[in-house]
Amino acid sequence: MSPRAIEVLNHVAVIAAEDTRHTGRLLEQFDCRTPQLSLHEHNEASRVQRLLERLQAGDDIALVSDAGTPLISDPGYRLVRAAREAGLTVLAVPGPSSITAALSVAGLPTDRFWFEGFLPARSSARRRRLEALADVSGTLVFFEAGRRLGATLSEMAEVFGGSREAAVARELTKRFETTQMDTLAQLVDWQAADANQARGEFVVMVAPAATEVADSADTQSPLDVDRLLKLLRQEGLGAKAAARVAAALSGQSVNALYARATDASTPK
The missing domain is CATH 3.40.1010.10 (Tetrapyrrole methylase, N-terminal domain)
Structure with a gap:
């Protein structure tokens, strides 16, 4: 204060x-x-x-x-x-904000960020919203309740790719404050292994899509994504499902792969 x-x-x-x-x-x-x-x-x-x-x-x-x-x-x-x-004066009395507090300690890019707030509670709606955000070129910032954190992290790993960096900040400025930075895949395991990480108020931050694409290019992964998409489509998966599988394996975004999946060979 x-x-x-x-x-x-x-x-x-x-x-x-x-x-x-x-x-x-x-x-x-x-x-x-x-x-x-x-x-x-x-x-x-x-x-x-x-x-x-x-x-x-x-x-x-x-x-x-x-x-x-x-x-x-x-x-x-x-x-x-x-x-x-009504023409009345409205003044700000600045105080704590979990958005800027979390970004300042997360270790993720802060030059541009997209504050999304709370995602939809229903899984299907939440996944659709995540898919719409997959290619945003700024750090994504979310609020999440402890009871939904595990499901949200799992869906983020599926939609954004498990190798994408992210950070989870819990109970900022309070007694049990924690901040954990890792890949989304590792954060899913970390959260599941600690019951305390389902209690309290959370800020979840996900690295920009551009960072993930650049990292993937640097590592020169041998995975042939286009061939994988073609094979998945031939096995009967829809374009969206194929894109999700390819995203989980390659670290690329679902949205970027979806367009390529629609062009892949459809099942015979």
Whole structure:
């Protein structure tokens, strides 16, 4: 907590908090007695007008989320948007963000990154989204819940290729903070072997597609990908399934191989 943040929380008329219980414990640490009002994903739409009226009447309001920065996969967008459209001033009080914290210690490229947030909970939808991101030329950054981490890492290894580098950061800035960097294939095994790596909040980062392509070219793998795709198609696999198998063996992206798989010989 910065001195500025403590000062703001002490001097606003009300604190709009994602969970008043969580924020209440924070306020106790600094003897802050400012009233709170809950503002979360289930009530934000109905609360915006009430808060907007208070702002227009001259009240200052602080927006607080449970962890990290408001609006970054957290509530607050509707309120900020409404305040902007009403011509009101919206100021940032910078604080911790797991995105930049994770990137700063992961050891992956940070000149360009794509923040995806949470992937879909259903496996089929999650896989489709990963396939759409396979060729992004910046480091991919995801949020993930512990109960889904193993499945997500496995699907990333299948879609992006098991040899693609990635990093998993858990419980950043908290007591049980860990950050592990390895290939996706190795991270799948590492996560499965440690029950603690299914608990808490995670940031998953995957190296850019361009990095993987460059690494594959440097190693000059003897695998003939086009021949492999042709054989897989002749054995009855669809283009997408063939691309996934070839990606797992070659380290290349599924999207890059899919187009080549559609051109391969179809089953006779």
